[in-house]
Amino acid sequence: MNMNKMKQSDCSTSPAFLPDSIIFDMDGTLWDNVDTYAISWTRGLEKLGYSNKISRDDILGLMGKEARLMLNTLVPGWTAADQARLFEAVIESYQELLPVMKPIIYDGVLEGLERLSRRYPLFLLSNCEKGGLVNFMNHTKTSHLFMDYMEHGMNLQPKHHNLKLLIEKNKLKAPVYVGDTDSDSNQSAMANVPFVFVTYGFGTTKNYTKQFDSFTQLVNYYLNN
Structure with a gap:
């Protein structure tokens, strides 16, 4: 079964899939800027x-x-x-x-990333401009929590391509990608990576491996299973 194509009704009854690493989208997943x-x-x-x-x-x-x-x-x-x-x-x-911006960092993100990093290698992947993820990490003071990152501005390639690059570079065996839009879901499927959907972001999708209504819920799931 292709986990990226599972419907909402399938997710509640499917066995837990525990990754060896977690790759996060930025906008709509970690903050609203x-x-x-x-x-x-x-x-x-x-x-x-x-x-x-x-x-x-x-x-x-x-x-x-x-x-x-x-x-x-x-x-x-x-x-x-x-x-x-x-x-x-x-x-x-x-x-x-940058010095004066006031993005909304979603509830539980900063503490949750800290907790997750003690168990999982964490990564960032975004369609942002070159340097966008560094700006995020600098603003949130989370650089030490992430092993690596990839952004569209580095090579102007689509997200599924960069997702594969990030996985190959870091020799990941069973990662998941956490995002908030149907585009994120589709790109994950193209890279054959299970997609984890957070409902509090900017979009919707019916195709995901697991969904969470808050970042804290996501953290608790991956730390308690």
């Missing part, structure tokens, strides 16, 4: 002379998407060169906001 992203996009446009305002709602539906897809949605019809200039301005604006 959408307000900062929206400001960054608005300021990036301003740097190029545009007055468009990008709202939280504009960004929410694009969370977890690769930069190219976000650009095609937010500024359709722009040339690749103009999109590249905008994205550079957005990243520059985000870097300027």
Whole structure:
């Protein structure tokens, strides 16, 4: 049975699957920093002379998407060169906001990561820009808890490709990927990695190996089984 294709009704009765490592998505799984992203996009446009305002709602539906897809949605019809200039301005604006941003770190995440790291090797995987995961770890002071990470901005490859790279590089035998969207689920399936769905994030899915309604619930499950 392909565990990535299990339906919700299957999960409650399926035997526990315990991994040898846990790979986490960032946005919608560990924190909500959408307000900062929206400001960054608005300021990036301003740097190029545009007055468009990008709202939280504009960004929410694009969370977890690769930069190219976000650009095609937010500024359709722009040339690749103009999109590249905008994205550079957005990243520059985000870097300027780092000292003052106030992301919502989900309940139980900081303590939970600390507890999980005592039993499991932990990793990060995101479709964010290069340096995005480092910014997360620096802001949350969690760098010491993660063995390695991979982000879209490193090589511009899709998440399933980078998931395989991370697994091969670290010689993982039975990892799970924890995320919050149907895209995360699909990418996990393409990499043949069991997907763990957290319901408190930005999206929904019907395909997962296990689901949790809070980070603390996830932590307790993997530490008590």
